[in-house]
Amino acid sequence: MLRGSIFSMPIYGTALLSACLLIGLTLGRSIGAMIGINSDVGGVGIAMILLILGCDWLHRTGRMKPPTESGITFWGQIYVPIVVAMAASQNVLGALAGGVMAIVAGIAVVGVSFVLVGVLTRMGRSDEES
Amino acid sequence: MREAIETVLAKNGLLVAFVVVGVTMLVSYWAADRLTRGRLHGSAIAILIGLALACLGGWMTGGKQGIADLPLLSGMGLMGGAMLRDLAIVATAFGVRMEEFTKSGVIGCVSLLVGLLASFAVGGVVAWAFGYRDAISITTIGAGAATYIVGPVTGTAIGASSEVVALSVAAGLVKAILVMIVTPFVAKPIGLDNPRAAMIFGGLMGTNSGVMAGLAATDPKLVPYGAMTATFYTGLGCLLGPSVFFVIVRAIA
Secondary structure: OHHHHHOOOHHHHHHHHHHHHHHHHHHHHHHHHHOOOOOOOOHHHHHHHHHHHHHHHHHHOOOOOHHHHHHHHHHHHOHHHHHHHHHHOOOHHHHHHOOHHHHHHHHHHHHHHHHHHHHHHHHHHHHHHO | OHHHHHHHHHHOHHHHHHHHHHHHHHHHHHHHHHOOOOOOOHHHHHHHHHHHHHHHHHHHHOOOOHHHHOHHHOHHHHHOOHHHHHHHHHHHOOOOOHHHHHHOHHHHHHHHHHHHHHHHHHHHHHHHHOOOOOHHHHHHHHHHHHOOOHHHHHHHHHOOOHHHHHHHHHHHHHHHHHHHHHHHHHOOOOOOOOHHHHHHHHHHHOOHHHHHHHHHHHOHHHHHHHHHHHHHHHHHHHHHHHHHHHHHHHHHO
16 A cells, blocks of 8 residues: 555656656757757657657556546646637737738638648548548 | 735736636636537637737737736746646647557648648748749748748748748738637538547648647647647748748749
């Protein structure tokens, strides 16, 4: 019982999550530097893969306990509120003040991209069927 | 008393943000349930309120960080900033199986390239239609149509004027905000209701904030898939913008 509680605490989950993000962002920056740009390339994606692999390993070896899980799932559940805070911190007026051209460019690119989502979604599907 | 309140609020910005966002969520989900009978998702309303607050903040302070420029609400910037945002996104991948990503890996990569190419092309054409004829301006505005980070990075690399760089940032911002607002409404007709479509969506749109908020307002279960491809978009755009796309535009213009 004591052993069990030592190895299951929410902070372990949050620590694993944070470590995955730190490693992912570092690798993303390194990839960016390697191809000569000062920007992150896929850091969050790499972090997600690390988290999936890490949790999978913990599950398979029986080390993942509900308290540990809760240290990860809490952050996933608070995702929408964080996005709301992000939306409230956007430079919305700056976008509108960019003038007609910026607005036209934004509308055009979003319209075309949405059409392409529909096209690509269907295209791949028929490939899989054939 | 008043002074005490102001001091406490100013010193505990993140907690103020939690309260403000919590109340916003409560109001939004209540409105979605009662006023729209669930037709509009609560998170979509919450994000719209967030954008309206950002407008208000920008109007009151003239700053660039929306409502977070008000000293008492500076915690909104921390709560919605890159660190906690990325942490929460990665956490949404918990419980997702690796096969879900690899299964759609190829179409995800295709969507990234198609998305970047289409954004550059559309942005470039609009720039041309508004009278820009030099390759540097056309490429920079096209890059801005990818994301508001690709725009200035590309513009700076190829030596665009600050006015054109500002335009490219504005175009990218318009795109991000439109994606946030429009996605839940068009999700059904374009078939955005499964992990595979979400990965395609993330790759084509690319704008991190737009993709994440748009999917959150559509179906939070799709968030990790869209984020997975979108996270490569800005980096790839910064790579291709000043190189491949600039060379192509210079050859045409």
